[in-house]
Amino acid sequence: MLKEILSNEVCAKCKICCTFDRYDVWETPLLTRVNVERIFSINPDIKFIKKDNSYSFKINELNDDELFYCPMLDHNKGCILGDEKPFDCRIWPYRIMNLNGKRVIAISPICKEVYNHPLGMLVDFLKNELLDKITTYANTFPEAVKPYDNLYPILYVED
């Protein structure tokens, strides 16, 4: 979904969005039933937690220097799921968040590649290509709206 601003080659080399420490473990993707069935068909040993209408990976408490690698990450090839990635992964580093009761769309500060583009272009891309899809997704899965983190620059505030 973000091919215009993030190339597959750059993402395949980086993989930072598929690796989580104890502070950004909340960034692990929300999984729909379809995602879970697909992941289960690849590896039936993976455990999930159900939350409202969706799921997330079951992750044990991490120590300070411990990392959680998404179980769908192949360290050589990237995401095993290909075009069947969870929605959160398809729109990352864009994130929908709740700031004082308002939904905002912000952008993760850790994706260096995306910051090679002017902020205005990232806002235009959001409005033209992503906004409707993100809004529909957040309406269907309100649990996808994460509490606002003030390290994330805000690109859009919902009316």
Ligand code: SF4
């Ligand atoms: S599902 Fe794929 S893209 Fe999403 S975090 Fe896991 S490996 Fe990365």
